[in-house]
Amino acid sequence: MSDFKPDIRAFCCHYTSQQTCAEGSEGLKQDGFPESVSLFRVPCTGKIQVSTLLQAFEDGVDAVYVVGCPVDSCHNVKGSQRAAKRVLAVKKALSELDVEDERIEMFHLERGFHPEFLAVAQEMDKKIKKLGPSPLKGEPA
């Protein structure tokens, strides 16, 4: 288990990831941004469908997380609230499939604050390393 390198897909909105994306890949590495996390930037997290989140698991990732604006101050009013509901729907589906629902999370962060953005990536990396590979990969444990 010790050599397990998680594959984590992060969907983030344009605003919450602004500063992080400005760092560039080298800058992110120096800051300690986990290599396990692939960033997918969307105009608004409200645009992310449940099917997009499930597709990530079908593609074989170990975990997914979404970073959107604070609940009460989304640039598109309710985008991050919608995203949170969709994340919750996938959490429920994972539970029904008897898979740890912590493999998907929603984070609401202030716009462009890099340290917090970095912290949630590290939090997910740490948690998934502990959980191990996703059972949805169909690989023997």
Place this chain on the structure above:
Amino acid sequence: MIIAERKPIAEIVEMTRNHEKILVLGCRGCVTVCSAGGEREVELLASLIRLGAKKDGRKIEVQEGTLVRQCDKEYVDSLDNWKGEYDAIVSMACGVGVNFIANLRPTTMVYPGVNTTFFGGSADQGVWTEQCAGCGDCVLHLTGGLCPVARCAKSLMNGPCGGSQNGKCEIHSEIDCIWQMIHDRLERLDRKEQMLEVAPIRDWRTAGHGGPRKTTRDDLTI
């Protein structure tokens, strides 16, 4: 419309366990409107079935399709589009759709992907409430347009009962007593005296208590 909700995914994975090729089939009728079994929900269920199989180490092919309606023979005929591509269907239509496929495809295994719950309407975004029980002998002209068969927990014809408290039902305290609502509405319409008429004992045969129901319109049959 007919309201439905998706069955728990574990139940669907279990019922389809012995199949290797599944067709998840949606319906563009009521279940699309109530977000239970339209194109979008088909996509999600197909994905969940694939993930469930993968988790169990099983191989499965899942096709996705959505018919205009599953309650008409001519639309069910278009199942031929997926001929040879499935050995079982998970229908996301209401129970009528599942029955129609079972009636018309005697050798095809069909499973329900949703629980069909009631006839209702959209009360708010994401909220549906029962409004009609399809009892076959409508009394809405006597009750101000509000249905005591569907909306009274006891389907009383002469209400309210003693359990009506402060306008709420004793069975579900968050639900308005429909007989209180009927009374208030008839009063507003200046027809309160209708409440004094005692409804006779009802013949429930039209409500399905006389077996499966059928409607035949001579003017439409050829």
